[in-house]
Amino acid sequence: MTDEPLLRVSALSKSYGSRVGCDNVTFDLWPGEVLAVVGESGSGKTTLLNCLSTRLLPSSGTASYRMRDGHFRELYRMSEAERRFLMRTDWGFVHQNPADGLRMTVSAGANVGERLMAVGDRHYGKIRATAVDWLSRVEIEEDRIDDEPRAFSGGMRQRLQIARNLVTGPRLVFMDEPTGGLDVSVQARLLDLLRGLVTDLGLAAIVVTHDLAVARLLSQRMMVMKDGRVVESGLTDRVLDDPRAPYTQLLVSSILQV
């Protein structure tokens, strides 16, 4: 365990004109830690996630990331080339809608292999073997490797998206409602899979969800957002079992049991 965070976020704000996306968000994320960001729709979760993953530039504030060489780099001062490189090697991004994160018209194997090829792997046999391995880790049968994700169910697509993201051994994964839009039973399977992968690989992750059960199951720490602000944060079970902020109490009370 290192004594330095992987990501340091300080006073991050993003406004869309007069509308607030996220306001003054500050936190650190350590290696291997899963942080859930919860709140109802429109509370700024996705804005925050997009700023952190540099898909969106914040209006103000800073975020620095500890690179593999141990040095912190200010994300919003990196060149686009560096950021994109980071995004396809050291980071992953799991979209709520798998179609946004997959290439729907190329095979499952190529979807998984793309990142490898992007970082210069040029051995077909090895790329394919790695793809087979990752498909099995996300519980997709090997004989589906040449099928296009168009032929997959929603849950399979989402698992494929996860494999595609994890194949380069990222240290940080962003997830936007990873189980949204899936049936409850499919959700459970996906969550369990994610939980296992995150633990086995020691991934740090920031998971945006409005589902407190997802937060409970996946994360150690939680941030509750309302109107772009963080109204409460702390250990996930502490926030869920002893919610302090009025809004958190409302969130927790409005679901049956998590």
Place this chain on the structure above:
Amino acid sequence: MTDIATYNFAYLDEQTKRMIRRAILKGIAIPGYQVPFASREMPMPYGWGTGGVQVTASIIGPDDVLKVIDQGADDTTNAVSIRAFFRKVANVAVTTDTASATIIQTRHRIPEHPLAAGQVLVYQVPIPEPLRFLEPRETETRKMHALEEYGLMHVKLYEDIARHGRIATTYAYPVKVEGRYVMDPSPTPKFDNPKMNHSPALQLFGAGREKRIYALPPFTEVVSLDFEDHPFEVQTFDQPCALCAAKNVYLDEVILDDHGDHMFVCSDTDYCEKRRGDGHRGHLAPETDLAPETHSAPGNMEPAQ
């Protein structure tokens, strides 16, 4: 008949030619990079090589000797009409002889006869963007070129191998230029890819509808993309040209009759005719093949009018 004097030399006005030349120069300066240009309407439909025609029109001078081929042949309607066009609007000499041409405009082939320093090969390009296959957004493909994000090209080759057990792409086979830009060599057969590498000739590519020009200056490194365990290979033919017995050239299949009889002959008609003129005979060559006076070197040259 229209009077030649009513056309500007080589049809395009001087402003336009200057603009296109600037694009060409930029392309030469950044080998493999697609330079946008303001493509003009030409008196022929898109798909008939308007990009190549504009490039040729911008570089051609009164002393040039022009050859035009369409899939290797000098005598298709397309090749004939482009050749006629330049004879008319630029009053230049035209030829079918590869060696004596100074400018060769081509659709889908590189001549078999090795090109020499001083020659210019102008390609007609339908779709210049090699990444288009997987990434429809132009803003994104431009960024990918800028940032050298070429993983997608290998995704395409990966798919080939996954589906067919080998790289099945046989034409428009992507290349990397000087270790930097990935480029679509236009729909030439991959057989011709090695000819692009370190060619002494200047190679210019014009895409009219897509408004792009790109270039390979002489002696540029052009490497076909591949995998370590599936290396790039050119097509091989298990028999020589049926007419001139040439080996190691690109052959077209010609259907002979309704019974499915066919033969393989040089796609480069000038090359084939030359060889036959020199006495080479393939197994299906008629005994009295070609009259030597029309097909002996230096080919059928029509001087400027």
Place this chain on the structure above:
Amino acid sequence: MPTPLVVSNVAKSFTMHLRDGIKLPVVADVSFSIRAGECTVLGGPSGAGKSSILKMLYGNYAVDEGQIIVTHDGGLIDLATAGPRTVLAVRRQTIGYVSQFLRTVPRVSALDVVAEPLVERGEERESARSKARDLLARLNLPEKLWALPPATFSGGEQQRVNIARGFITGHPILLLDEPTASLDAKNRDVVIELIAAKKASDVALLGIFHDQDVREAVADRVIDVTAFAPGKIAA
């Protein structure tokens, strides 16, 4: 005897924002310490705040006032103010907890639920599983259940999985919230033995035991939680 955990002047209340912000005081001036090799029992009627105290010690409930000093990783840490990462490290290394109910995770087998805390502490999965098997066998959980996720188990079966999960590690402090509540006599006796073994290996236990027999069998000391009722003046 070393003192691994000292609680001083801890207070806890809940503010119910959804009910006009009424404040529900639970305990105040909670002060006690527990000792290695002993089982300290929290006593008092239902609603007195016993579970709340355990939850504060585990970092599961926030603390309004006071200190919870725990010996962790060669130093002293105040859990009342510690950040999430520290609390997690304390849970991993120093304080174990057997809750009243098992929180099941979909698709994880009973065996892995039990082995997980050991794996988290860096033990090889196979050796952790083998220890988990021993414990589940000892708690008489039928072997055919081990590979199944506990979600469908009976209350008593789930509780035995929960107990095994809590007892499998060598945490120096172990908190027990009614671990025997839904167990039959035979398994209650196993838990009593397990507690005795923990004491013998110098673990400091703090527990809530509804069952009089169990309490008498394991308790070295009973702390009456009613003494911490809010409004009372501390002695």
